[in-house]
Amino acid sequence: MATTPIEIGKKSGCAASSCGSTSDQMSHLPEHIRERVFNHPCYSEQAHHHFARMHVAVAPACNIQCNYCNRKYDCANESRPGVVSELLHPDQAIKKVIAVAAAIPQMTVVGIAGPGDPLANPERTFATFRGIAEYAPDIKLCVSTNGLSLPQHAEELSRHNIDHVTITINTLDEEIGAEIYPWVFWNHRRIRGRAAARILIEQQQRGLEMLTERGVLVKVNSVMIPGVNDSHLKEVSRVVKSKGAFLHNVMPLIAEVEHGTYYGVMEQPSPTAQELQALQDACAGDMNMMRHCRQCRADAVGLLGEDRGAEFTLDKIEAMEFDYEEIRARRAAVQSAIAEEMNKPKVQVATVSLASLKRRAVATPPVLMAVASKGGNVVNQHFGHATEFLVYEASEAGVRFVGTRRTDQYCVGSDHCDEGEDKLALAITALDGCRAVLCARIGITPWEALEAAGIKPDSDHAMEPIEEAVAALYAAMAEAGELSDAPSVGASVA
Amino acid sequence: MALKIVAACVNCWACEPLCPSQAISAAVPHFIIDAKKCTECDGDYADAQCASICPIECAIVDGFDMPLNPPGSLTNIPPERLAALG
Ligand code: SF4
Numbered sequence: 309m310a311t312t313p314i315e316i317g318k319k320s321g322c323a324a325s326s327c328g329s330t331s332d333q334m335s336h337l338p339e340h341i342r343e344r345v346f347n348h349p350c351y352s353e354q355a356h357h358h359f360a361r362m363h364v365a366v367a368p369a370c371n372i373q374c375n376y377c378n379r380k381y382d383c384a385n386e387s388r389p390g391v392v393s394e395l396l397h398p399d400q401a402i403k404k405v406i407a408v409a410a411a412i413p414q415m416t417v418v419g420i421a422g423p424g425d426p427l428a429n430p431e432r433t434f435a436t437f438r439g440i441a442e443y444a445p446d447i448k449l450c451v452s453t454n455g456l457s458l459p460q461h462a463e464e465l466s467r468h469n470i471d472h473v474t475i476t477i478n479t480l481d482e483e484i485g486a487e488i489y490p491w492v493f494w495n496h497r498r499i500r501g502r503a504a505a506r507i508l509i510e511q512q513q514r515g516l517e518m519l520t521e522r523g524v525l526v527k528v529n530s531v532m533i534p535g536v537n538d539s540h541l542k543e544v545s546r547v548v549k550s551k552g553a554f555l556h557n558v559m560p561l562i563a564e565v566e567h568g569t570y571y572g573v574m575e576q577p578s579p580t581a582q583e584l585q586a587l588q589d590a591c592a593g594d595m596n597m598m599r600h601c602r603q604c605r606a607d608a609v610g611l612l613g614e615d616r617g618a619e620f621t622l623d624k625i626e627a628m629e630f631d632y633e634e635i636r637a638r639r640a641a642v643q644s645a646i647a648e649e650m651n652k653p654k655v656q657v658a659t660v661s662l663a664s665l666k667r668r669a670v671a672t673p674p675v676l677m678a679v680a681s682k683g684g685n686v687v688n689q690h691f692g693h694a695t696e697f698l699v700y701e702a703s704e705a706g707v708r709f710v711g712t713r714r715t716d717q718y719c720v721g722s723d724h725c726d727e728g729e730d731k732l733a734l735a736i737t738a739l740d741g742c743r744a745v746l747c748a749r750i751g752i753t754p755w756e757a758l759e760a761a762g763i764k765p766d767s768d769h770a771m772e773p774i775e776e777a778v779a780a781l782y783a784a785m786a787e788a789g790e791l792s793d794a795p796s797v798g799a800s801v802a
Numbered sequence: 803m804a805l806k807i808v809a810a811c812v813n814c815w816a817c818e819p820l821c822p823s824q825a826i827s828a829a830v831p832h833f834i835i836d837a838k839k840c841t842e843c844d845g846d847y848a849d850a851q852c853a854s855i856c857p858i859e860c861a862i863v864d865g866f867d868m869p870l871n872p873p874g875s876l877t878n879i880p881p882e883r884l885a886a887l888g
Pocket residue numbers: 804805820821822823824825826835839840841842843850851852853
């Protein structure tokens with residue numbers, strides 16, 4: 309998938325993150341890593357429309373406390389805050405994986421992310437991985453951890469078919485760490501304050517080094533906490549990259565009073581979508597950034613952004629019978645067909661001439677545009693059906709994918725969101741900072757509300773390839789003088 | 803001499819594998835400590851293991867019903883603040 313070329317004299321000296329960047333984050337990666345992750349839905353914006361993943365919640369216990377977590381709910385590092393997953397025994401988890409693999413042959417990845425810390429429950433975690441490897445050896449395994457017990461388990465992780473480990477690293481500085489982690493459980497004692505942060509940071513860094521030495525792919529997650537670690541995360545990005553991490557995923561703090569977390573109750577502000585993007589851009593010079601992370605729940609099932617978990621509850625899977633060989637063969641057939649489809653050369657996107665812009669005395673600033681899409685890299689979703697938007701930065705240099713905005717990110721209660729008006733308000737909040745939203749269709753009420761919020765609704769480019777559509781709309785808006793006042797976006801760091 | 807798990811427990815399993823006396827077991831509605839087996843970790847560890855990893859304030863109490871992790875001691879959330887939220 310290539311960036312739509314917009315033929316304007318190439319600026320010199322621009323950041324690697326914007327020059328030659330494509331909407332597919334994989335293009336930055338070395339060939340051997342790209343090969344390993346091309347069908348991983350969480351790492352490739354393209355793969356996530358085709359391949360599915362599931363999480364199994366087998367690991368209840370945790371060995372640290374994070375200020376953005378409330379242990380009544382699932383771990384907030386990898387999963388969504390305020391969610392409780394159904395805890396599974398390893399045997400049940402293995403059965404669930406087989407059931408899902410039978411129903412969804414596109415499934416390539418199974419992860420353990422909670423509800424506590426997988427490595428604080430090593431027996432349960434490794435028993436689950438062993439069982440999956442036995443019945444479905446082609447399925448990739450991944451695991452997320454806070455890193456405290458990582459050095460202890462790095463060797464065993466490298467021996468399993470586990471090629472993706474995610475470590476949540478929020479800081480390298482024990483003073484900052486003491487603000488994020490009230491305590492860790494270490495050597496049979498509860499340790500607090502800076503001493504606790506020092507231990508955690510040392511273990512995380514040593515674990516990262518041990519895994520990369522053993523050829524295990526390591527992704528680093530960081531939670532962006534404004535005023536606490538936000539300005540420090542660029543340094544985190546640089547250091548973890550130098551130690552061999554292949555992706556850095558900066559996620560926004562989600563803190564709501566009703567989650568009962570320290571940050572929620574103390575009303576710590578979460579970053580806005582624009583602040584998050586600016587930081588991701590700033591880190592991107594050092595690191596491959598992951599911009600389409602959906603912060604799934606610990607028992608999510610299906611394509612990224614959808615959750616079919618309810619089809620596979622315990623009572624349903626207990627009753628199922630399987631022919632493992634048949635399931636495996638079907639999975640192989642479906643997946644190779646998808647891989648072929650993904651590797652087909654893409655339709656050449658028409659060059660959009662912005663020659664007229666070159667004559668303008670004042671350059672048109674870059675702007676953000678949101679797209680409602682069901683996949684296939686096409687503007688093909690009804691505005692009202694979108695639960696997330698793909699956000700692109702359009703500038704005279706071209707169009708680049710910068711991230712996703714979920715409408716339910718700002719949603720506080722499940723019933724809440726079904727209400728039409730609330731849903732519209734949530735969508736408009738999620739689109740903050742975007743100048744336009746492209747969709748297949750849109751009703752008159754949301755159309756007016758968007759216009760009132762300064763976001764131009766557009767359905768003229770329905771069914772067009774996304775980047776071409778964004779480029780065309782940008783050109784048209786620039787032509788009409790609608791963008792001359794646009795605030796500059798994306799604070800790209802050169 | 804024994805500790806007790808009370809209603810605040812969220813059934814997170816963290817304490818169970820750590821007990822040197824195998825005194826803790828999963829139960830409904832919450833985990834329980836067998837008072838006959840619990841030694842308060844005396845002779846094994848300096849600190850009671852269950853109370854050292856338990857993430858929930860007031861979930862584990864001593865023989866006088868005093869919580870080993872009183873309000874505000876684990877999350878740093880001032881108890882007044884929590885009380886104000888109801
Ligand atoms: S105090 Fe020690 S012996 Fe008693 S239940 Fe807790 S861990 Fe077990």
